[in-house]
Each structure stands twice: as C-alpha cells, then as structure tokens.
Amino acid sequence: MSNKKHITLSVNGKTEEFLAEPRELLIYTLRERLNITGPHIGCETSHCGACTVTIDGKSVKSCTMFAVQAEGAEITTIEGIGGPDDLHPLQEAFKEHHGLQCGYCTPGMITRATKLLEENPNPTEEEIRFGMAGNICRCTGYQNIVKSIQAAATEMNAAKEAAE
Amino acid sequence: MKDEITREERVDNLKGMGCSRKRVEDARFTQGKGNYVDDLKLDGMLFGDFVRSPYAHARIKNIDTAAALEVPGVLAVLTAKDLEPLGLHWMPTLAGDKQMVLADGKVLFQGQEVAFVVAEDRYAAADGIELVEVEYEELPVIVNPFEALQSDVVLREDLVAEDGSIPDGAHGPRKHPNHIFTWDAGDKAPTEEVIASAEVVAEETMYYHRTHPCPLETCGCVASMDKVNGKLTLWGTFQAPHAIRTVVSLISGIEEHNIRVISPDIGGGFGNKVGAYPGYVCSVVASIVTGKPVKWIEDRMDNLMTTAFARDYHMTGKIAATPEGKITGLHCHVTADHGGFDACADPTKFPAGFMNICTGSYDIPTAYLEVDGVYTNKAPGGVSYRCSFRVTEAVYFIERMIEVLAIKLDMDAAELRRINFIKKEQFPYTAALGWEYDSGDYHTAWDKALKAVDYEGLRAEQAQRVADFKAGKTRKLMGIGLSFFTEIVGAGPVKNCDILGLGMFDSCEIRIHPTGSAIARLGTISQGQGHATTFAQILASEIGLPADSITIEEGDTDTAPYGLGTYGSRSTPVAGAATAMAGRKIRAKAQMIAAYLLEVHDNDVEFDVDRFVVKGAPEKFKTMKEIAFAAYNQAIPGIEPGLEAVSYYDPPNMTYPFGAYVCVMDIDVDTGVPDIRRFYALDDCGTRINPMIIEGQVHGGLTEALAVALGQEIAYDDMGNCKTGTLMDFFLPTAWEVPNYETDYTVTPSPHHPIGAKGVGESPHVGGVPCFSNAVQDAFRPFGNTHTNMPHDHWRIWKTANDLGLHD
Ligand code: FES
Ligand code: FES
Numbered sequence: 001m002s003n004k005k006h007i008t009l010s011v012n013g014k015t016e017e018f019l020a021e022p023r024e025l026l027i028y029t030l031r032e033r034l035n036i037t038g039p040h041i042g043c044e045t046s047h048c049g050a051c052t053v054t055i056d057g058k059s060v061k062s063c064t065m066f067a068v069q070a071e072g073a074e075i076t077t078i079e080g081i082g083g084p085d086d087l088h089p090l091q092e093a094f095k096e097h098h099g100l101q102c103g104y105c106t107p108g109m110i111t112r113a114t115k116l117l118e119e120n121p122n123p124t125e126e127e128i129r130f131g132m133a134g135n136i137c138r139c140t141g142y143q144n145i146v147k148s149i150q151a152a153a154t155e156m157n158a159a160k161e162a163a164e
Numbered sequence: 165m166k167d168e169i170t171r172e173e174r175v176d177n178l179k180g181m182g183c184s185r186k187r188v189e190d191a192r193f194t195q196g197k198g199n200y201v202d203d204l205k206l207d208g209m210l211f212g213d214f215v216r217s218p219y220a221h222a223r224i225k226n227i228d229t230a231a232a233l234e235v236p237g238v239l240a241v242l243t244a245k246d247l248e249p250l251g252l253h254w255m256p257t258l259a260g261d262k263q264m265v266l267a268d269g270k271v272l273f274q275g276q277e278v279a280f281v282v283a284e285d286r287y288a289a290a291d292g293i294e295l296v297e298v299e300y301e302e303l304p305v306i307v308n309p310f311e312a313l314q315s316d317v318v319l320r321e322d323l324v325a326e327d328g329s330i331p332d333g334a335h336g337p338r339k340h341p342n343h344i345f346t347w348d349a350g351d352k353a354p355t356e357e358v359i360a361s362a363e364v365v366a367e368e369t370m371y372y373h374r375t376h377p378c379p380l381e382t383c384g385c386v387a388s389m390d391k392v393n394g395k396l397t398l399w400g401t402f403q404a405p406h407a408i409r410t411v412v413s414l415i416s417g418i419e420e421h422n423i424r425v426i427s428p429d430i431g432g433g434f435g436n437k438v439g440a441y442p443g444y445v446c447s448v449v450a451s452i453v454t455g456k457p458v459k460w461i462e463d464r465m466d467n468l469m470t471t472a473f474a475r476d477y478h479m480t481g482k483i484a485a486t487p488e489g490k491i492t493g494l495h496c497h498v499t500a501d502h503g504g505f506d507a508c509a510d511p512t513k514f515p516a517g518f519m520n521i522c523t524g525s526y527d528i529p530t531a532y533l534e535v536d537g538v539y540t541n542k543a544p545g546g547v548s549y550r551c552s553f554r555v556t557e558a559v560y561f562i563e564r565m566i567e568v569l570a571i572k573l574d575m576d577a578a579e580l581r582r583i584n585f586i587k588k589e590q591f592p593y594t595a596a597l598g599w600e601y602d603s604g605d606y607h608t609a610w611d612k613a614l615k616a617v618d619y620e621g622l623r624a625e626q627a628q629r630v631a632d633f634k635a636g637k638t639r640k641l642m643g644i645g646l647s648f649f650t651e652i653v654g655a656g657p658v659k660n661c662d663i664l665g666l667g668m669f670d671s672c673e674i675r676i677h678p679t680g681s682a683i684a685r686l687g688t689i690s691q692g693q694g695h696a697t698t699f700a701q702i703l704a705s706e707i708g709l710p711a712d713s714i715t716i717e718e719g720d721t722d723t724a725p726y727g728l729g730t731y732g733s734r735s736t737p738v739a740g741a742a743t744a745m746a747g748r749k750i751r752a753k754a755q756m757i758a759a760y761l762l763e764v765h766d767n768d769v770e771f772d773v774d775r776f777v778v779k780g781a782p783e784k785f786k787t788m789k790e791i792a793f794a795a796y797n798q799a800i801p802g803i804e805p806g807l808e809a810v811s812y813y814d815p816p817n818m819t820y821p822f823g824a825y826v827c828v829m830d831i832d833v834d835t836g837v838p839d840i841r842r843f844y845a846l847d848d849c850g851t852r853i854n855p856m857i858i859e860g861q862v863h864g865g866l867t868e869a870l871a872v873a874l875g876q877e878i879a880y881d882d883m884g885n886c887k888t889g890t891l892m893d894f895f896l897p898t899a900w901e902v903p904n905y906e907t908d909y910t911v912t913p914s915p916h917h918p919i920g921a922k923g924v925g926e927s928p929h930v931g932g933v934p935c936f937s938n939a940v941q942d943a944f945r946p947f948g949n950t951h952t953n954m955p956h957d958h959w960r961i962w963k964t965a966n967d968l969g970l971h972d
Contacts, residue, residue, distance in 0.1 A: 040380075078195065110194060
C-alpha cells in the first residue's frame with residue numbers, strides 16, 4: 001500500500017510534517033511516529049477514552065480518527081498540558097486526591113477534564129460524571145476522579161479571580 | 165545533644181504506617197510519562213500478531229503462509245510446525261495441564277492462536293494475517309459443561325489413550341474424556357446425613373457467569389534475544405515476573421541466569437496478567453529466529469476472547485438449619501467450566517482455588533464441597549479476577565445460600581447472619597472445610613454497619629414501598645443488599661501453596677545508603693496498588709528513615725529478589741511481612757552500631773521512632789541517619805561494614821480480612837433499571853498502612869463488583885462464538901453508572917503477621933458482588949423471588965419482574 005499522503009499538523013505547539021498511508025490512525029501517528037506515548041490504547045473502538053487528545057478545541061478519541069483527517073489541526077496531548085515545572089491544576093489535583101491508581105487512564109482523563117472545565121468552569125458532580133463518561137477507569141471507581149476535578153475547578157476559579 | 169523537634173513531629177516526618185501518604189508514582193502518570201510495555205521501543209523492533217481461529221472447534225487441514233510472506237514488511241510466519249522441533253508448540257499451564265501455543269492440528273475455542281505473523285510494523289502484520297490461508301474442517305461444538313460430560317465428542321484427543329481409556333489428570337482420576345478433575349473437601353457422609361435429617365433445608369442452583377478482568381491495558385510483551393551474549397530480555401505485563409522467568413527457562417531450555425524478565429508499569433491486572441500466554445512464547449521464538457526484538461500487544465478483542473476469563477461456576481447448594489435458624493450443615497457441588505485447556509491460576513494443590521472457604525463467616529459444623537472441572541469449546545483461563553483464588557465464587561455462594569435460607573425460614577437475613585457468625589472468642593477458628601481463620605470480630609463489624617445505615621429504618625421504608633407498590637402508587641421497588649464476607653488471602657504457606665512447584669513465599673532486600681536513604685527491592689509488582697508508596701511506609705516505621713528517603717523497586721528479575729508476584733492480595737500479607745522482617749534485621753544491626761557509638765552495651769539502647777536512645781537517658785541517642793553513616797565509615801570491632809538485609813518470608817498462615825456491606829437500591833420494575841441509592845462498605849483489613857490507598861482500593865473493587873453483578877459477562881452462542889468481544893458488549897461502568905461509596909472500618913490485626921496487616925485490594929470485589937446481587941434479589945423477595953442469576957442487567961431485571969407477574 002503506497003498511496004501515501006503528505007500531512008502537516010501541530011502537536012503541543014510543534015509542527016510535524018510526514019508522509020503516511022491514509023489508513024494510519026492518529027493514535028498510531030502520535031505513539032509510533034512522533035513518540036508521544038502519553039495517550040494510550042485501551043480499546044481502539046472509541047469506548048474507553050485512554051487515547052483522548054484535544055483537536056482544535058475539542059476532545060477527540062485519537063484511536064478512531066485517521067491522521068489524514070487531522071491535516072492542519074492543532075493537537076494537544078497530556079504532554080502539552082503541563083510538565084515538571086508547570087503542572088496543570090488538574091495534574092496537581094489528581095495527585096492530591098488519589099485520582100489514579102495504575103495510571104493508564106490518567107492522561108486521557110486529565111486531557112478530557114481540561115476541556116470539561118473550559119466548557120463548564122463550575123460543574124456539579126452530576127455534570128462531571130456525565131462529562132467524563134467517555135473515559136473509563138478500571139481502578140479507581142471514579143469517586144476520587146470526581147473529587148480531583150472538583151478540587152481543580154475550585155483552584156482554577158480562585159486563581160482566575162485573583163488574577164482579575 | 166538536645167533535640168529541637170518533638171517526638172510527634174519525628175513520627176510525622178517519617179510518613180510511616182497509618183498515614184495517608186500521597187503516592188510517589190503519580191508524578192509520572194499524571195504527566196503522561198508512565199512506562200508501559202507498549203511505550204517501549206528498541207532498535208529494529210518487529211511486531212508480531214496472531215492469525216486466530218474463527219471456529220470454536222475445528223480440525224486444521226492446512227495452513228498456507230506463502231501469500232503472507234510476500235507482503236512487504238512481513239518477515240516470518242510461525243506455525244505449530246515451526247515450533248515443534250523446539251518442543252514449543254505446546255506449553256505447560258499453571259494448572260498442570262498443557263496448552264497449544266499455536267494450533268496443533270485442531271482448535272478448541274474461537275480466537276485460538278493459529279499462526280504468528282512477524283512484521284516491521286502493525287499494519288504490515290495485519291496485512292500478513294489477512295493472507296494466511298487456513299483450511300478448517302468444522303467439528304461439533306460444546307459450550308455447555310453438563311453436555312460435555314455426556315457427549316461422545318472428545319475435545320482433547322491428546323488426553324485419551326490409544327485404547328480409548330482415560331489416563332489420570334494432574335489432579336487424579338477423570339471420569340469422562342471431557343472431564344478434568346474431581347476435587348473435594350470436607351466430610352461427605354456426615355454432611356449428607358445432617359442434611360437428610362435436618363428440620364429445615366434450603367436448596368438452590370446458581371450460575372456464576374463467565375466474566376473477564378479486563379484491565380484497561382491489555383497483555384503484551386517485548387522479547388529481545390541478544391545472540392552475542394546469549395541473553396534473553398523479556399519485558400511484559402507480568403503480575404509474577406520471577407515465575408515467568410522460571411517458566412520461560414523450563415520450556416525454552418535457556419538457562420535462568422541468561423533470562424531477564426522486566427515488568428515495567430502495568431496498566432491494571434486484576435488477575436488477567438498472572439498466566440503465561442502463547443504471545444509470550446511466540447515473541448521469544450520470533451526474536452530468536454529473526455535476531456531482532458519482537459513486540460506483541462493484544463488488542464481488546466484478543467484480550468476479552470482469549471486471555472484469562474474468570475468464574476464460570478455452576479453451583480448447587482444445600483443448607484440445613486434448625487427452625488430457629490442455626491445452621492447445621494452445608495453441601496456444595498460445582499461444575500466448573502474451564503474451556504479448552506485447564507489454564508487456571510491456582511496453587512497446585514487447589515484445582516478449584518480456595519473454593520473451600522465457602523462456609524464463609526459462619527460457624528457451620530459440617531460441610532462438604534465437590535468440584536468437577538470440565539473442558540468445553542471456550543477460551544481457557546479461570547483466573548482470580550480481583551480476588552484470591554475462587555474466593556469470589558465461594559463468598560457469592562454462601563451469601564446467596566444465607567439469603568435463600570432466610571426466605572425459607574421467613575427470617576430477617578441480617579439476623580440469620582448474626583446468629584451464625586463465628587464468635588470473637590472462637591478465633592483461631594478451624595472451619596469444617598479445613599482452613600484456620602486467624603482472627604475476626606464479626607459481630608462488632610456487623611452491628612456497626614447496620615447501625616450506620618439505620619437498618620431497621622430501611623426495612624420499614626421498604627415495607628412501606630411494597631405497600632405503595634401494591635396500591636399502585638409507585639412502580640419502583642426497593643432492595644436492601646446485605647453481605648458479610650471473609651476473604652482468605654496472602655498465599656501462602658509454602659507447606660501447602662506452590663505454583664509449578666515454586667513455594668509461595670515472598671521477599672525483600674534492603675540497602676541503606678551512607679547518607680541515610682535507602683533502596684528496597686521486592687519480589688512483587690504493583691499494577692496500580694501503590695507499592696512504591698506503601699512499602700516505603702512499612703519500612704519507614706520499621707527502620708526510622710523517612711519514607712521519602714526510601715526508593716522501592718520491583719519487577720526486574722536481575723535485581724529484585726525471587727518472589728511469586730502480585731495477585732490474590734498477597735503483596736501486603738507476604739511481601740509486606742518480608743519487608744518488615746528485613747527492616748528488623750537492619751534495626752538489629754543498627755542497634756549494635758548505636759551501642760558501640762554510644763559506648764554502652766547493646767541491651768542498654770532501645771529503638772525510638774528514628775533513633776536508638778540509651779535506656780533511661782533519652783538525651784543520649786544516635787539517629788538512624790547517623791548510624792547509617794557510621795556503618796560505612798567506622799571500623800567497628802566484630803561488625804561487618806555496610807547496612808543491608810534480605811528476608812524471604814514464608815507466612816505461617818493465610819490472613820482473613822473481612823467486611824460488612826450494605827447496598828440500598830431502587831429498581832424500576834418497568835425498565836429494569838437499578839438505581840444505587842447508597843452503598844456502605846466496612847472493611848477490616850487488620851493494621852491499616854495507608855488509609856487513602858485503602859479507600860481507593862475499596863472504591864475500585866466495589867466498582868468492579870458492580871460491573872460483574874449488574875451486567876459484565878463473557879457470553880457465547882451455541883456455535884461457540886464469543887458474543888462479548890468488544891467494549892460495546894462487555895460492560896465496564898463509567899462515572900455515570902457508579903455511585904459514591906461510604907467507607908468505614910474496624911481493625912482486627914492479624915496475630916501472625918509481623919505488622920498485623922491482612923491485605924485489602926480484593927475484599928471489596930469479593931464482598932461487593934453478593935451485596936449488589938442480594939440488593940436486586942431482595943427487592944423482589946416480597947413477590948416470591950428466591951434466586952435469579954447474575955448478571956442483573958436491565959433486561960434480566962425486567963424479566964424477573966415479568967416472570968413474577970409484576971407487569972400484569
Ligand atoms: S483506545 Fe481510543 S477510546 Fe479506547
Ligand atoms: S487508574 Fe487504572 S484505569 Fe484508571
């Protein structure tokens with residue numbers, strides 16, 4: 001199969017250019033081609049959310065999107081959300097409130113939660129549970145994930161208020 | 165020297181046992197910097213994947229790999245023929261059976277591994293798989309174990325002698341070609357006698373359906389054979405890396421010192437990652453053949469269809485009692501569906517695991533258990549899904565039998581439990597089926613739980629609800645689910661627990677560095693339990709150095725001491741004990757060093773939090789930090805330099821955590837949708853090392869219990885097609901379906917464990933499944949329901965209501 005397409009996209013602020021077959025899935029591009037291994041694979045059928053990334057401002061499961069479909073897109077993965085020197089409040093909150101165990105779902109969870117809080121900075125517990133329902137965790141039972149997101153929301157709102 | 169901080173502050177600084185220390189693992193996971201096996205990339209690494217059988221039972225007439233080998237990027241296609249000269253076309257299972265690595269003449273379940281395609285990347289491997297041509301001849305399929313025991317169709321021809329006789333299996337005589345073993349415990353005749361002469365006998369048949377641990381990360385490995393040095397390195401999702409090393413050595417002939425097995429970060433295990441799978445063997449062979457590293461990662465469908473199902477027990481029970489409700493005898497028979505190969509992961513002498521804990525938390529004087537293992541055309545496995553060897557089945561059985569007996573006696577099920585509990589003063593208690601329960605205080609836990617939920621109030625509310633329902637005022641019923649469980653974990657004493665002849669001890673090795681920090685290595689491996697956090701806490705309390713100064717390392721067989729791994733809640737009971745014992749060895753040497761430095765006799769100093777003090781003169785002391793330095797810079801007469809210790813711990817007994825759970829549920833009779841209003845979980849896991857982590861384990865275990873009780877199932881049709889191969893059909897609850905849990909505890913330390921800890925990771929699953937199930941069944945009790953089988957998905961709940969005439 002060699003009908004490769006020229007693809008340009010941006011991941012975590014860095015422009016990437018490469019040739020890929022039309023059938024190449026975006027999660028494969030990220031993990032295998034670009035060595036961005038934060039997004040994980042749990043199902044490849046859009047059910048688990050382990051592969052969640054943000055594409056042009058929307059939460060997307062990168063296991064069921066072709067790289068060619070992301071032509072020209074701006075992609076953010078967990079690696080672009082915060083690092084050792086600039087942890088995102090959600091990363092802090094998940095650590096603080098035991099929002100993870102094996103950690104496999106965590107990058108997708110946090111990536112999704114950044115969007116959730118952007119869209120709704122003051123979510124109720126119900127809104128969090130509904131808004132996170134596309135991301136499966138097998139370890140935590142979600143209770144502490146909900147708690148972590150609530151805590152991050154409070155923290156982010158306080159920071160915003162202080163800045164205003 | 166005067167100390168500027170208080171003793172309390174010194175204790176706090178250690179972050180030792182009992183505190184909710186934050187996890188050290190989380191920094192890398194929250195930043196996407198975990199190191200799971202699929203993240204591993206090696207130079208020139210190839211990718212292997214399987215051609216799998218679409219049929220559940222078929223003979224293989226021919227395999228043609230020519231077209232596949234033409235695919236650009238495909239380097240090799242392995243079949244049983246290629247493995248046979250190496251003796252690797254079959255492999256031993258953990259249960260004393262053997263299993264085909266690649267189909268040898270026939271297939272026994274849908275999804276069975278037929279050929280292994282090795283290619284430069286996953287896409288090329290997938291293209292190659294498409295072009296491998298396999299000619300099958302279909303055979304009659306048996307998916308029902310009762311039918312298997314009657315059928316003329318022989319599934320395992322390799323286990324029938326040429327003259328048609330049936331040789332004994334690993335667990336004794338077999339009574340039919342499709343029969344694997346009969347295993348029993350207890351006294352048959354006396355039990356039958358008690359039941360025959362009892363005034364009250366309740367009987368029930370129940371099916372504990374087949375399900376799957378389904379961790380979010382599937383199984384996988386990378387094998388790398390370094391032909392120059394003759395060393396094989398195998399990275400993988402192994403819950404027992406040392407056992408895998410030994411197995412690989414035994415079956416490949418590579419000497420064990422030339423094999424290094426590494427378990428990197430593991431994305432959940434729950435029993436799925438204990439066994440050895442064909443993918444591991446094929447990756448190793450492919451690496452030897454190609455001279456390159458070979459990666460194999462299951463996809464979700466492979467995972468659900470082929471590696472490690474759980475449960476699938478058909479259980480029949482009889483429970484005898486006096487009219488007042490005192491239980492006098494229990495009889496249990498199980499027909500266990502093991503699939504095409506017996507690949508259960510149980511200690512060798514326990515082919516049905518610890519199913520003989522099925523007398524539960526009750527003082528039952530006479531009991532008998534018999535289990536028949538059977539082959540069918542389903543995937544092999546039979547692992548302990550978040551439980552110690554078949555304990556979930558055992559607890560489900562007894563907690564349902566109690567409810568059924570309560571119905572028969574027209575008694576309150578909470579009261580029936582109370583009058584039959586083993587009493588505090590009876591511990592250590594020897595159960596009718598042989599186990600010696602180390603400790604317990606069931607009445608206290610039960611009373612605390614019932615009080616916390618206002619049990620009486622709930623029953624009154626339920627009665628009102630039934631009246632309202634009958635009066636047409638509501639279409640919602642209310643169920644109160646009760647369960648009281650006793651787990652048996654921490655396998656286990658080497659005298660009766662081994663896997664493939666390897667005693668189930670565990671180990672810890674500690675090295676104290678001169679500046680007063682340390683590294684400890686263990687024979688276990690975390691899959692999310694937070695060992696790096698909690699084992700450091702145990703050590704901090706034992707050796708008086710801060711947990712933050714102690715690195716915990718697991719999972720590399722070249723560096724970690726030998727151990728049997730993490731499953732069956734054995735890490736804390738066994739490796740946790742080894743950690744404490746190794747710590748005590750460090751402390752014993754530190755005591756001598758301290759005495760030398762303080763110029764007193766060894767017996768004149770005592771340990772106090774983070775130091776040794778001169779008895780009666782607490783201002784004279786040496787901190788553990790100072791002692792560590794002295795161990796490396798002073799020539800102390802009669803004492804070797806350095807400060808290290810290793811301990812191999814063989815536990816004298818199992819530990820027996822227990823708990824009391826209550827679930828309150830509303831059920832919409834017309835839609836079959838359950839709404840969990842409340843879930844209260846009291847756990848007694850003995851000494852509590854890290855309350856935050858315990859609570860997290862309870863939340864997670866309960867959620868997996870909810871899944872199993874309310875919908876999660878591996879189902880087959882009559883042709884042996886697996887109907888639940890994706891997450892579309894296999895139920896994993898999301899945040900939306902899961903309630904908030906209330907957690908509580910009592911503390912009954914294990915008397916034989918060095919720190920009194922018992923293990924907790926699996927209790928909530930073991931106790932949770934019957935609790936959710938009992939809640940559903942209790943809602944229908946006023947309308948004549950005694951028992952319906954799990955999983956209680958919406959359809960089945962609706963069906964129960966319909967069968968009871970509630971839609972009329
Ligand atoms: S891997 Fe993409 S949703 Fe599961
Ligand atoms: S922490 Fe393991 S899947 Fe969420």
